[in-house]
Amino acid sequence: MEEDYSTLEIIPPTSAPGVFTLYLNRPLHSNALSLQFFTEFPKALSSLDLNPNVSVVILSARGNHFCAGIDLKSLTELTASSSSSSGAGDRGRSGERLRRQIKVMQEAITAIEKCRKPVIAAVHGGCIGGGVDIVTACDLRYCSQDAFFSVKEVDLAITADLGSLQRLPAIVGYGNAMELALTARTFSGSEAKSLGLVSKAFASKAELEEAVGAIAQGIAAKSPLAVIGTKRVMLKSRDLTLDQSLDYVATWNSAMLLSDDLQEVVSARLRKTKPSFSKL
Incomplete structure (x- = not known):
């Protein structure tokens, strides 16, 4: 039985087998x-990861905006809890508590990368601050033309600490990421496409949902071993030299390459039919 969440909603597929949608649900x-989101989000992703019926996750949002960033009330609660606990007069202990809380929040976003199944962001409306943290951790990103983005934290007297400053430079380039982070300016879906933050900006939310659904369905029809292997090797390669990355993928394929999936693809080509793969 699916767990109930107060900040999220999981919708199973209606027409595309294997494609589940995870909605941010505080419209x-x-x-x-x-x-509460930072507790629920990794749990939801883990449940999707472990569900053999899930091949691809679309990350979308209810309402008019994808994500307005961290709730300012929650930010106040976070800083208050660090200073009101036992030993609050000790700056070192207060700082250590806050660091632990930040690490928990970071891990909630990193759960997107830890999920074996591909996670596709479908962004409409505003994607601000923490919203950018989320989408930069996703494997694929698309948006509607009405989408707008901002690495907003510097305007709140905060150094962004949930992943944008680490992931964004690899996506849009160091110089572009620095400019966006220091100015906190708002940029459009079209500019997000030109920067490479999203792969495509669609004319409307309806077109976005239709296109992303088709992309997800196409990925879901592929070998699950090949898909999760591609995601894992791509992520691992960010932190390795070329030689180390080649060695990593050689080790990965030595364990995964000779699978029933490979045999099924070969047989399907000979039969001139579509391959059918077992669930993970």
Whole structure:
């Protein structure tokens, strides 16, 4: 039985087998990230990862905006809890508590990368602050033309600490990432496409949903071993030299390459039919 979440909603596929949609679900708050979100989000991703019926996850949002960033009320609660606990007068202990809380929040976003199944971001409306943290951790990113983005933290007297400063430079380039982070300026879906933050900007939310659904369905029809292997090797390669990365993929394929999936592809080509793969 699927767990109930207060900040999220999981929708199983209606027509495309294997494609589940995970919605940010606080529309009345423009899907601002509450402290509860950081507990629920990794749990939801883990449940999708472990579900053999899930091949691809689409990350979308209810309401008019994808994500308004961290909830300012939650930010106040976070800083207050660090200073009101036992030993609050000790700056070192207060700082250590806050660091632990930040690490928990970071891990909630990194759960996207730890999920074996591909996670595709479908962004409409505002994607601000923590929303950018989320989409930069996703494997594929698309948006509608009405989408707008901002690495907003510097305007809140915060150094962005949930992943944008680490992931964004690899996506849009160091210089572009620095400019976006220091100015906190708002940029459009079209500019996000030109920067490479998203692969494509669609004319409307309806077109976005239709196109992303088709992309997800195409990925879901492929060998699950090949898909999760591609995601894992791509992520691992960010932190390795070329030689180390080649060695890593050689080791990966030595364990995974000779699979029933490979035999099924060869047989399907000979039969001139579509291959059919077992669930993970």
